[in-house]
Amino acid sequence: MTGKSKTSVASILPGAVTLVLATVYLIVLLRVENQATILALLGVGIAAVVMANWLGWFASVGQSFGEREGPLGLLAVGLAVVVAGYFHGDHFVLLLLCTVLLYTLATLGLNLQFGFAGVLNFAGASFFGIGAYTAAVLNEHTSIPHLFVLLIGGGMAALIGSLLLLPVLRTRGHYAAVVTIAFALLFKTFLEVNDLLGGPQGLQVKSMVLFGWSFNNNIEIGSLELSFYFAYFIASVLLLVGAFILVRRLERSWIGLNLDALRLDETAAQCFGLNIVRWKVTAFLLGNFLIGVAGTLQGFVTGFVQPNSYTFADSLIFVSILLLGGIGNPWGVAVATIIVVIVPEKLQVIQEYRFLLFSSLVIMVLLFRPDGLLPRSVRNYFPGWRP
Amino acid sequence: MDLGLLAQYVMNGLMLGMMYALVAVGFTLFFGVLDIIKFSHGDVLTVGAFTALATFIALSALGIESSVVQLLVMLLAAIGAMAFLGAVIARAFVLPLRSAPPLNTLLITLMIGTVLREMVRLFYPDGANPKPFPRLLPADSVNLGGFNLRLDNVILLVAGALVIVCLQLVLNKTKLGLAIRAVAQDEETTKIMGVNFNRIVLVTFAIGSGLAAFAGVMNGLYYNEINFGIGLYLGVVGFSAAIIGGLGNIYGAILGGFLFAALQTIGAVSLPFASAYKDVFAFAVVIAIMAWRPTGLIPEKTSERV
Amino acid sequence: MTQTSPDALLTVQALTKRFGGLVALDQLELEMYRGEIIGLIGPNGSGKTTFFNVITGLYGADGGNVRFGGADITRSTPQAVYHAGISRTFQRSRLSLPLSIFDNIMIGNHKRLSQGVWFNIMRRGAFRAEFAASFEEARALVEVFDAPLADRMLEPVGGLPMIDRRRIEICRALISRPKLLLLDEPSAGMTHDETKQLMDDILEIRDRIQELSIVIVEHEMGVIERITDRCIVLNFGRKIADGTFAMIAADKQVQEAYLGLQ
Numbered sequence: 001m002t003g004k005s006k007t008s009v010a011s012i013l014p015g016a017v018t019l020v021l022a023t024v025y026l027i028v029l030l031r032v033e034n035q036a037t038i039l040a041l042l043g044v045g046i047a048a049v050v051m052a053n054w055l056g057w058f059a060s061v062g063q064s065f066g067e068r069e070g071p072l073g074l075l076a077v078g079l080a081v082v083v084a085g086y087f088h089g090d091h092f093v094l095l096l097l098c099t100v101l102l103y104t105l106a107t108l109g110l111n112l113q114f115g116f117a118g119v120l121n122f123a124g125a126s127f128f129g130i131g132a133y134t135a136a137v138l139n140e141h142t143s144i145p146h147l148f149v150l151l152i153g154g155g156m157a158a159l160i161g162s163l164l165l166l167p168v169l170r171t172r173g174h175y176a177a178v179v180t181i182a183f184a185l186l187f188k189t190f191l192e193v194n195d196l197l198g199g200p201q202g203l204q205v206k207s208m209v210l211f212g213w214s215f216n217n218n219i220e221i222g223s224l225e226l227s228f229y230f231a232y233f234i235a236s237v238l239l240l241v242g243a244f245i246l247v248r249r250l251e252r253s254w255i256g257l258n259l260d261a262l263r264l265d266e267t268a269a270q271c272f273g274l275n276i277v278r279w280k281v282t283a284f285l286l287g288n289f290l291i292g293v294a295g296t297l298q299g300f301v302t303g304f305v306q307p308n309s310y311t312f313a314d315s316l317i318f319v320s321i322l323l324l325g326g327i328g329n330p331w332g333v334a335v336a337t338i339i340v341v342i343v344p345e346k347l348q349v350i351q352e353y354r355f356l357l358f359s360s361l362v363i364m365v366l367l368f369r370p371d372g373l374l375p376r377s378v379r380n381y382f383p384g385w386r387p
Numbered sequence: 388m389d390l391g392l393l394a395q396y397v398m399n400g401l402m403l404g405m406m407y408a409l410v411a412v413g414f415t416l417f418f419g420v421l422d423i424i425k426f427s428h429g430d431v432l433t434v435g436a437f438t439a440l441a442t443f444i445a446l447s448a449l450g451i452e453s454s455v456v457q458l459l460v461m462l463l464a465a466i467g468a469m470a471f472l473g474a475v476i477a478r479a480f481v482l483p484l485r486s487a488p489p490l491n492t493l494l495i496t497l498m499i500g501t502v503l504r505e506m507v508r509l510f511y512p513d514g515a516n517p518k519p520f521p522r523l524l525p526a527d528s529v530n531l532g533g534f535n536l537r538l539d540n541v542i543l544l545v546a547g548a549l550v551i552v553c554l555q556l557v558l559n560k561t562k563l564g565l566a567i568r569a570v571a572q573d574e575e576t577t578k579i580m581g582v583n584f585n586r587i588v589l590v591t592f593a594i595g596s597g598l599a600a601f602a603g604v605m606n607g608l609y610y611n612e613i614n615f616g617i618g619l620y621l622g623v624v625g626f627s628a629a630i631i632g633g634l635g636n637i638y639g640a641i642l643g644g645f646l647f648a649a650l651q652t653i654g655a656v657s658l659p660f661a662s663a664y665k666d667v668f669a670f671a672v673v674i675a676i677m678a679w680r681p682t683g684l685i686p687e688k689t690s691e692r693v
Numbered sequence: 694m695t696q697t698s699p700d701a702l703l704t705v706q707a708l709t710k711r712f713g714g715l716v717a718l719d720q721l722e723l724e725m726y727r728g729e730i731i732g733l734i735g736p737n738g739s740g741k742t743t744f745f746n747v748i749t750g751l752y753g754a755d756g757g758n759v760r761f762g763g764a765d766i767t768r769s770t771p772q773a774v775y776h777a778g779i780s781r782t783f784q785r786s787r788l789s790l791p792l793s794i795f796d797n798i799m800i801g802n803h804k805r806l807s808q809g810v811w812f813n814i815m816r817r818g819a820f821r822a823e824f825a826a827s828f829e830e831a832r833a834l835v836e837v838f839d840a841p842l843a844d845r846m847l848e849p850v851g852g853l854p855m856i857d858r859r860r861i862e863i864c865r866a867l868i869s870r871p872k873l874l875l876l877d878e879p880s881a882g883m884t885h886d887e888t889k890q891l892m893d894d895i896l897e898i899r900d901r902i903q904e905l906s907i908v909i910v911e912h913e914m915g916v917i918e919r920i921t922d923r924c925i926v927l928n929f930g931r932k933i934a935d936g937t938f939a940m941i942a943a944d945k946q947v948q949e950a951y952l953g954l955q
Contacts, residue, residue: 118490122497167677174424174493178626179677185623186670193663246814253813253820254799254806257792261800264789270771271749271781272865273803282810312619316501323494356505359498363480366495370487378793378849381824387832387846 014057015064015072023079026338027086029346030093038346062377065331069248069383077241084233094229096345098301101236102294104337107321108240108247108330109290114319115328115376116256117283118263119168120177123184124318127157127288129191129310131295136203136305146208150239150296157292158285169280184312191307202306205299208232215300232301239297243290247330252381259283260379313355320358323365326372335374391534393656398540400652401645402609405547408644409602410625411632412554413595415640418629419571420591421485423492427476427500428599429622431469434503435600436520436613437511439465443521454523461523465600473596474589481592482585500622508615517614520607543605550601551641554594558637567591571635620666627673631680647672702727702906703748703873707757710740710747710930717743719930720757727872730899730907732917732938735927736950741910742784744927745875749781750774762872776804780866781875784910786858790851794842794861797850798831801865834864837901838894856887860894867898876909880916892916914942926950 025045032038052058065072080097087093106128113119121127131153138149167179192200207228208215215235219226250256258279261269266276299305317340325336344354365372410432417425439461446457476499484492508514524539558564569577570587578584602621607613628647632639654668705723709716717740725731733741746752748759750771758767766774780801788797799806806827807813813820828846836843838860850861859879866874879895880888899905911917917924918938926934926941928950934941941947 120490120493164674167674171677174426174489175630175677177424177426177493177497178623178630179674182623182627182670182673182677185620186667186674189666189670190664193667249814249817254808255810255813257796257799258803258808260792260796261789264791265787267751268783268787268789269800271751271775272801272869273772273775274800275772313501313505316497319494320498353505353509356502356509359501359505362498363495363502366487366491366498367480367483370491378791378847379796380847382821387828387844 011064012068012071013064014060015068016075018057018061018064019072019075019079023083026342027083029342030083030087030096032346035347035349042343042347062374066377066380067384073241073244077237080237084230088224088226088230091227091229094227094233095301096342098229098232098236099298100337100341101233101240102298102301103318103321103341104334105236105240105243105294106291107318107325107333107337108243109287109294110318110322111287111328111330111333112247112250112259112283112290113287115322116251116259116263117280118259119280119284119287120180121284121287122177122180122312122315122319123164123187124291125310125312125314126184126187127161127291128295128298128314128318129187129305129307130157130160131292131297132205132299132302132305132310133191133197133203134292135296135299136205137197139206139300140203146210146300150293153296153299154289154291154293157295158289161284161288165281165284168284169277181312184315188307188311191310198306200307202304202309204304205302207303208235208300210235229301232297236297236301239293243293244330247290251328252379255279255282256379316355317358320362322372323362324358324372326374326376328376329372329374332372332374332376336372391532394531394534394536396652396656398536400648401544402540403651404645404648405544406602406606406609406621406644407625407628407647408551408641409547409598409605410621411628411640411644412551412637413598414626414629415632415635415637416567416591416595418634420567420588421481423481423489424496424626425476425481425592425595426493426497426622427503428496428595429618429620429625430500430503430507431473431476431596431618432599432603432606432621433507433613433615433618434472434603435465435469435596436603436607436617437507437514437518437615438468438600439604439607440518440520440613441511443523454521457521458523462601462604465604466597469600469603470593470597473592473599476596477589477592478585482588500619504615504619511615514615517612520611520613522608522611524608539608543609547601547605550598554598555637557594563590623673624669627676631676700727701725701760702729702762704760705748705757706760708744708747708754708759709756710743710752711755717930718747718754721927721930721932723925723932723935725906725908727904727906729923730909730921732921732924733908733910733927734912734914734917734924734941735933739927740930741927742877743930745781745877745908745910748774748875749779775869778872779875780869780871780873782859782862782866782877782879784877784881786855786862788850788858788862788865791849793847793849794835794853795828795831795846797861798834798865798868799827802827802831802868804869831864831868834868835860837897838864855882856891859883859891863895863898867902870902872904872906874905874907876907876911878910878912880911880913888913888916892920896920 029038029041032041084094084097106124110121110124113121134153134156135149138144138152144152164179164183168176171179191197197203215228215231219228219230258274261272262274262276262279270276321333321336321340324340325332325334340358344351350357410428413428414424417423417428442461442464443457446460451457476496480495480499481492484495522539524542526537526539528535528537558567566577566582566587567590569582570584574584603618606617606621624647625644628643629640630643631646632641632643650672651665651669654672655665658668701724703723703725705721708718708721710718721744733744735741743752747754750766750769750773754767758765760766761777761779764777766777769777789800807820807823832843832846835846839857842857842860850858853861863876863879879891883891895907899907909921921938923936924934924938924941925932926947933950934944934947
């Protein structure tokens, strides 16, 4: 009954192989421009996943991640850098990768609220937008160092979110849903009519400067020239890794258990001493903070903010990512974000139809696979630990 | 402020209240029979309004010019189609999820709403932009000392009131209404007594969705313009109205609809300089009401068994 | 079994609870002592579960008071009641089905686990030690009930049969070492043999934890006769009898209200 056995090296293999194959696939997908080829590639990808699932491959991948999450996580980060390195001069692809990372970060925040604590939030894009607008305003009118701007953006999302705390805490289920929907609609309307925030046209965001170094310029290392988005990519990776570790540790602690307990049965949780308000507030504010930080950096990355980027439909995209990936599973969130962000960008015919497409997909998932593509597994407080 | 303007505000408030009430009644009906909130309700209203518009265009192309005939056919088409759509949604998506957590029903209806909204935006010709809605009601007006009482507005209000009265009669005086009320009271017993539960659910969803279609047409006739987002707005407001009145209570829903419209009108009267913010104000009121009275002015029957 | 320790653990005076016009608990009086096992019986709707819900703070009382270990807990929140040392099980099992056996038991251990955010996230070494100790303790507790079950601590509860779920619910209530355990129909939905097994388990637990007092709501008279020291019979929210099983079984009023109907 010892934790580490000689199979531990072998157990890492399915996960590592899958990560490498997925990376190669992603690079090919990102490179190809011809729409027919992309369509064929997507077909191949879906077929491969179905086949692997049929052969039971994903069970061993799941086990692999369950036991050796640390090394595999490190590998995933390394592979992400490889992808970015491969496309080092390509503005478009790097921007896309940043978007994937920051959407994953934001959805991790949503996961804390919705996936763990069961607090509904259908205004994710609004809090994301609060971060981005904070970046635009602070950047224009103050000289606060941009590292702090990131924190302030997160703080603003948490602060404005706390205005919703009273109704969200006093209501359950569908009532809380309506509060956040009303906020999402309010937020976008407010941005559109408020001239100080640029109205429908929005605002410009000046580029980021960290430790005296401007993110605006392409990076030259010897003869190698990297797109200026590469710096944003690295910043996004660092933030995401930090948030991922935070959310994982939270889940694998008594706090994660508290959140699950209050989501699954508030009455029983009360009878075992759980302070419902404390943990709901913690999850809601921390979740909003992560969403806000992601939005702030996204504001810097895109260079402008406008009301149309933060609509109710965009909030539903965050919810869709969570439901598709598997509520409560951060790896599922990452995979679903890659699909939801990259596929419409590459396959331009569906770009216009993406809200329709993903909401239909979520309906299918809810009907036929309610736990999502990668269902969350039973909590294991330490990866690889066995009694 | 002069009296004429005030009367104008009151008229507008009544009109809004009627539309909110019609939507709120739908939410309350669904909640009554199934204890669920159908978040696609508002978007059914949108599809209903667009169905009416498409019918109008088809009729005009056929050379039918009489506005009475046009209006009647439009109403029939919109209400009929939405009643069918409502029943289909209940049959295909809501009933199959009865054993799943209630959250899944909430999510699936939210996503169905998005699908409907996006379909209107993408597939109705130039659906992304606001569409003019025909003026089919007589535009005569009577001048009552500075205030123009428009005949079309009066017709709309009377029609709305008639629809609500008819609904009351159906619920209170018919066997079908009795069955709906019985299911809302106690599902298990009703089943034992031989009521076809699924059929009652479908009929209720059809009725509620038909009401939404009516409200959609009313909205089009009043503003002479519709867009793909009207249902989302009316859905959120209608739901709040249903909550103000206590979910599951029809009179409460109607009262809630008019109360909400009154609040909004008072807001508009007292803050005329902020007219651009009228929607912001409306949503803020929704949030404030939820914070103040999360289960409505008439409390909902809560009976969690422990 | 005779009463050795005369000091009262739980004292209930004139406790009243109304739901609209319905009086669910009517001037209920009750006294119970440390180490006692009391059977709470009565027809359906006689107020047994309501009694539990009022004691544990889920329902507010409309009158009377409840004292536990000398302190007034009448207006306490469920959280405070738990911290004071009362835990319970539920009539319709309320486990968190997607969570593991261990997680479910740890929900009941809330007051003995470190709840600080910093501790949980940053001090992983200390957390690991607390986790390991808790795991061993939970495992040992489950082992008392069913040894094979103790090897499946990380399996989700949703896949287990009813008897195992009941066991885990009782473990969840016991892990925090309460002074008073409220069992609400532990045998509901179980076969006769399973019920017998579960009662053996409960008696074993009682032997191990001498100070533990138990109130058990039960319909199976065999169970009541076998494990209780004393029975209290409720009818329409009123106490109609209080005594040993033999005494209440011979009581005319009880027979009319309850046993006579069987």
